[in-house]
Amino acid sequence: QKEVEQDPGPLSVPEGAIVSLNCTYSNSAFQYFMWYRQYSRKGPELLMYTYSSGNKEDGRFTAQVDKSSKYISLFIRDSQPSDSATYLCAMSERRGGADGLTFGKGTHLIIQP
Amino acid sequence: SQTIHQWPATLVQPVGSPLSLECTVEGTSNPNLYWYRQAAGRGLQLLFYSVGIGQISSEVPQNLSASRPQDRQFILSSKKLLLSDSGFYLCAWSRRGAFYGYTFGSGTRLTVV
Numbered sequence: 608q609k610e611v612e613q614d615p616g617p618l619s620v621p622e623g624a625i626v627s628l629n630c631t632y633s634n635s636a637f638q639y640f641m642w643y644r645q646y647s648r649k650g651p652e653l654l655m656y657t658y659s660s661g662n663k664e665d666g667r668f669t670a671q672v673d674k675s676s677k678y679i680s681l682f683i684r685d686s687q688p689s690d691s692a693t694y695l696c697a698m699s700e701r702r703g704g705a706d707g708l709t710f711g712k713g714t715h716l717i718i719q720p
Numbered sequence: 721s722q723t724i725h726q727w728p729a730t731l732v733q734p735v736g737s738p739l740s741l742e743c744t745v746e747g748t749s750n751p752n753l754y755w756y757r758q759a760a761g762r763g764l765q766l767l768f769y770s771v772g773i774g775q776i777s778s779e780v781p782q783n784l785s786a787s788r789p790q791d792r793q794f795i796l797s798s799k800k801l802l803l804s805d806s807g808f809y810l811c812a813w814s815r816r817g818a819f820y821g822y823t824f825g826s827g828t829r830l831t832v833v
Contacts, residue, residue: 639819641821648829649827650726650824650825650826651822651824652824653822656820656821695763695764699819704752705770706752706814707769707779708764708822712763
C-alpha cells in the first residue's frame with residue numbers, strides 16, 4: 608500500500624460548484640497535513656496546512672483532517688476558472704531534524720466557465 | 721519577506737554531460753533545504769535534504785549528488801547525466817523548529833537527450 612493515495616482525476620466541474628479533493632494515508636507518524644496548488648510548469652504553492660484533526664478555513668478553502676480514518680480533504684467553495692490546476696496533498700514527518708514531505712500524485716482539477 | 725530563486729528554468733543536456741542546478745534563499749537564515757524531482761505520473765520525490773552547511777542527507781540512491789556550500793545555497797549536481805534523469809526539479813525551504821510548510825522555487829525542467 609502506498610503511503611499517500613490521491614485520485615489523479617481529471618476532475619471537471621462547472622464554475623461556482625463546490626469541489627471536494629481527498630487523500631488517504633497509511634503512516635501514523637505523519638504530523639502536518641498540507642495542500643498545495645500547482646499550475647502547469649510552475650512550482651507548487653502552499654494553500655493550507657493543518658496539524659490536528661478537524662477543519663481549518665481560509666476564504667473559499669476548507670481543509671479537513673480525520674486522523675482516526677487517515678483521511679484528509681480540501682473543499683473549494685464558489686469555484687472559479689482560475690482554480691483550475693493540479694492539487695497536491697502532502698504530509699510531513701521528522702527526518703533527522705528536517706521535515707520530509709510525502710506527496711500524493713495530485714488531482715488535476717478543471718473548472719468549466 | 722523570504723524568496724527562493726532557482727535556475728535555470730529549462731535545460732536540455734546530452735546524455736553523459738555534467739549537471740549543476742543552483743538554488744538560493746533570501747530573507748531567512750538557517751533554513752532547511754530540499755531537492756525534489758517531479759516526473760510525469762510519479763508525483764514529487766524527495767531527493768536530498770539539508771539542515772546545515774555541508775550536511776546532506778540522501779533519500780534515494782541515484783546518479784545525483786547535492787551540496788550546501790553556504791547557509792542559503794543548495795546545489796544539485798551530476799557527473800554524467802542519464803536519460804532517466806529527465807524531469808522537473810524543485811528546490812524548497814522550510815523553517816527550523818516550528819513547521820509552516822515548504823516554500824518551493826519555480827523549478828527547472830531538465831530534458832536529457
